[in-house]
Amino acid sequence: MYYPKVQIDLKKLQHNVKRVVDLCKKQDIKVAGVTKVFCGHPEIAKAYVDGGVSYLADSRIENLIKLKQFKIPKILLRLPMISEVEKAVEYADISLNSEIETIKELSRTSVKKGKIHKIILMVDLGDLREGYFNEDEIYEVIAEILDLKGIELLGIGTNLTCYGGVIPSEKNLGKLVDMGKKLEDKFNINLDIISGGNSSSLHLLLKDNKIEGINMLRLGESLVLGYETAYGNRIDNTYDDAFQLVAEIIEIKEKPSLPTGEIGRDAFGKIPSFEDKGIRKRMIVAIGKQDVDFDTIILEDSKVTILGGSSDHLILDGTDSEIDYKVGDKLKFKLSYGGILSTMTSEYVKKEII
Numbered sequence: 001m002y003y004p005k006v007q008i009d010l011k012k013l014q015h016n017v018k019r020v021v022d023l024c025k026k027q028d029i030k031v032a033g034v035t036k037v038f039c040g041h042p043e044i045a046k047a048y049v050d051g052g053v054s055y056l057a058d059s060r061i062e063n064l065i066k067l068k069q070f071k072i073p074k075i076l077l078r079l080p081m082i083s084e085v086e087k088a089v090e091y092a093d094i095s096l097n098s099e100i101e102t103i104k105e106l107s108r109t110s111v112k113k114g115k116i117h118k119i120i121l122m123v124d125l126g127d128l129r130e131g132y133f134n135e136d137e138i139y140e141v142i143a144e145i146l147d148l149k150g151i152e153l154l155g156i157g158t159n160l161t162c163y164g165g166v167i168p169s170e171k172n173l174g175k176l177v178d179m180g181k182k183l184e185d186k187f188n189i190n191l192d193i194i195s196g197g198n199s200s201s202l203h204l205l206l207k208d209n210k211i212e213g214i215n216m217l218r219l220g221e222s223l224v225l226g227y228e229t230a231y232g233n234r235i236d237n238t239y240d241d242a243f244q245l246v247a248e249i250i251e252i253k254e255k256p257s258l259p260t261g262e263i264g265r266d267a268f269g270k271i272p273s274f275e276d277k278g279i280r281k282r283m284i285v286a287i288g289k290q291d292v293d294f295d296t297i298i299l300e301d302s303k304v305t306i307l308g309g310s311s312d313h314l315i316l317d318g319t320d321s322e323i324d325y326k327v328g329d330k331l332k333f334k335l336s337y338g339g340i341l342s343t344m345t346s347e348y349v350k351k352e353i354i
Contacts, residue, residue: 003330004247004287005350006343007144008038008243010047012242017051019222019238020202024217027210031052032075034198034220037337038243038344040066043353048223055094057218064091077218079122079130085109094118094154096132097271100141103151110150118154120195121145123179125172127164135179142183155193156180157216161200167230168201170209202228206235221337229337243340245297245333245349247314251284251326257317281319285331286310294340300332 019048034051038044040063045056049070056067057075060082064074068091076092088095090113095104097119110117123138124131132138136145136204139220145153160168160174173196180194196214199222204211206228226238234240257277268289283304290311298305303321306314319327325331335343342348 002350004285004291004334004343004348005352006247006340007244007246007352007354008044009239009244009354010044011241013044013224014047015215016226016235016238016242017048017053019226020219020222020235021052023202023205023235025052027205028215029196029205029211030216032195032216032218033223034077034218035063035067036060036077036202036221037224037341038113039063041344041351042066042069043224045070049255052314053224054216059254061087061091074217075120079199080106080325089113089115089117092117094120096120096122097129098122098132100144103141103145104148104254107151109146116150116152118152118329119145120155120157120193123155123156123158123176125158125160125166125175127158127162127166129159131158138179138183141220142187146189149262153189153191155191155195155216155235157193157195158197159196159216161230162198170204170211171199173201173204173211175212180213199223199228200230202235203230203233210314226341241334243335243344245287245292245335245339245343246330247285247333248281248286249325249329249331251282252280252288252318252325253282255282256280272308280317282307283316283325285316286312286348287314291349292335292339292342294347296336296342297333298336300334304331345351 024031032055033048035045035058040058047280055073055075057077058064059078062314073093076088080088080102080103089109106117116174122131124133127275161299162165180191190208193216194214195216199219252261257280258274288311294306302322305317307317309315
């Protein structure tokens with residue numbers, strides 16, 4: 001068996017998805033399952049579909065192409081580049097948008113292909129990532145959109161927490177809902193979707209606060225790890241270990257805890273610091289910063305500590321462990337969302353479906 005590897009437990013993942021989907025369903029909210037964390041792997045995405053998501057969503061068209069076998073609608077999450085509108089129209093049923101020039105290109109391409117491309121217009125509620133901030137500007141752009149052929153305005157949406165860390169609340173999401181009602185009245189249209197953000201919005205549902213008017217959330221982290229991301233609270237009856245990293249020990253030596261000689265910059269240009277703990281049992285594991293940020297992995301053996309490493313090596317202190325590790329032994333790690341993202345992206349980490 002090849003190492004390092006990520007083991008993906010589909011039963012645990014599907015269980016998480018169904019749990020979160022059911023939680024949202026009680027509030028008449030549909031779930032768009034975000035697949036970017038596992039790079040659109042079709043076998044893993046099937047656990048999303050079987051768990052009940054209404055849409056599959058990804059930031060990369062390359063991943064949406066992998067998902068074309070699934071019949072539910074696909075959403076392109078990252079604002080389309082003008083250079084990729086051909087593929088956006090071909091492989092995404094819906095895309096999030098905030099630039100009229102891009103929407104016009106989507107219109108031209110849709111007409112040429114004989115398709116209708118649906119869009120969700122993004123509104124910035126203060127997190128300062130994508131979306132229109134000025135209400136008058138939103139009115140102007142919607143007036144233009146409604147005149148375009150090949151484009152259907154499906155709804156409006158927002159993104160919170162990802163950049164500015166702004167917590168979703170009844171107040172700021174209420175502004176999005178109010179905006180939707182104003183647009184429907186002003187333009188005599190019906191908006192099918194009011195998309196209220198990502199896994200950080202779930203904290204409202206966990207407190208039994210109905211997000212009145214929000215009918216879609218775009219969820220990834222809550223599905224794969226079982227917690228809301230505004231405050232990091234766990235969702236009852238979910239798993240946080242559906243994805244686990246397994247890596248192999250390639251060296252075990254008794255060594256000083258302080259390097260010998262003048263300290264300069266390490267392989268990543270930083271000047272490291274060390275604590276003198278005397279002679280310690282140091283272990284090297286065959287995975288490195290090229291594959292994963294060490295801050296995003298958590299050892300199953302809590303008595304082993306991470307010291308650091310380089311692009312290809314993870315260095316551990318195993319002195320306090322009750323396990324007598326040998327070269328060739330395997331260590332297991334839980335992964336944060338960032339850890340899943342990087343290890344699933346690395347071509348040097350094998351993916352094993354269980």
